[in-house]
Amino acid sequence: MSAINACQLANNAPGLLTVGVITVLRTSEIWRLELAESIGDADGLNLAGKDILPVLSKPNSFLFLSELSFSGIRMQNIDLVHIHRLPRLANLLLNDTGIGNEAVYHLVALKRSLLQLSIATNPLVDDDAIPALLLLPKLSFLTILDTAITMPGLRRLAQGIAEAHRVLDIEVPAPCERYVENLSAHYVVFPAPPLIRLASAAPVLSAAALKRNLAAHAARNPAVVASGTKSEMVERLQRLLETRAADLLVREMIEAADVEEVRSSLS
Numbered sequence: 001m002s003a004i005n006a007c008q009l010a011n012n013a014p015g016l017l018t019v020g021v022i023t024v025l026r027t028s029e030i031w032r033l034e035l036a037e038s039i040g041d042a043d044g045l046n047l048a049g050k051d052i053l054p055v056l057s058k059p060n061s062f063l064f065l066s067e068l069s070f071s072g073i074r075m076q077n078i079d080l081v082h083i084h085r086l087p088r089l090a091n092l093l094l095n096d097t098g099i100g101n102e103a104v105y106h107l108v109a110l111k112r113s114l115l116q117l118s119i120a121t122n123p124l125v126d127d128d129a130i131p132a133l134l135l136l137p138k139l140s141f142l143t144i145l146d147t148a149i150t151m152p153g154l155r156r157l158a159q160g161i162a163e164a165h166r167v168l169d170i171e172v173p174a175p176c177e178r179y180v181e182n183l184s185a186h187y188v189v190f191p192a193p194p195l196i197r198l199a200s201a202a203p204v205l206s207a208a209a210l211k212r213n214l215a216a217h218a219a220r221n222p223a224v225v226a227s228g229t230k231s232e233m234v235e236r237l238q239r240l241l242e243t244r245a246a247d248l249l250v251r252e253m254i255e256a257a258d259v260e261e262v263r264s265s266l267s
Contacts, residue, residue, distance in 0.1 A: 119142075
């Protein structure tokens with residue numbers, strides 16, 4: 001079978017990808033596979049659909065495959081071990097597959113090739129998946145829409161991206177996006193003197209200066225307490241400023257904000 005005919009079969013008639021067909025295709029120069037119809041249960045009429053997965057892991061199979069989609073298929077986390085040997089896999093769609101954090105860790109095996117990843121609409125994926133995502137150094141696009149990843153997880157991800165001097169185009173869960181769009185409701189986003197911006201400066205402030213800083217943030221966010229012992233106020237202000245710094249990195253990552261503007265605001 002020629003490479004062109006193989007591609008036409010895989011891309012235009014995915015429902016025909018039985019074990020026999022996928023076995024024939026595995027040594028072709030096919031570059032894209034859409035497996036939703038091939039693996040999907042089809043109301044009990046395709047119970048052997050997942051039998052094609054082991055074919056993907058056979059040595060020297062699909063050496064030219066760069067795009068693979070399992071979108072909408074119910075997957076087990078362990079199923080992803082079958083794609084570990086795909087040497088050129090750059091674009092992987094796993095949205096709405098029911099996977100969890102374990103599956104994301106299985107993807108680390110693709111760190112040499114993976115450029116684009118969708119794990120959207122998988123509510124079992126949460127902040128514990130962030131370390132695995134940081135181990136994908138070539139990732140340039142990521143969608144985590146409708147996952148259980150929260151702001152603490154995004155802060156960790158943004159910190160890692162910034163430290164590696166990387167740029168990541170990312171789509172984030174709606175609650176996180178709303179939070180980032182409304183940072184001014186949580187604290188003074190860009191404090192001006194005599195207010196401080198660095199958490200490390202808080203311990204040297206007088207009690208009066210600490211109260212002044214906390215009061216300014218409390219004016220934006222009533223949940224901020226601008227009183228207490230000096231040690232309590234130091235801890236509270238440090239925690240607030242650390243959160244602010246991390247949030248700005250998240251905003252930079254999400255909105256592709258001007259890097260120099262953000263970083264100068266942190267100094």
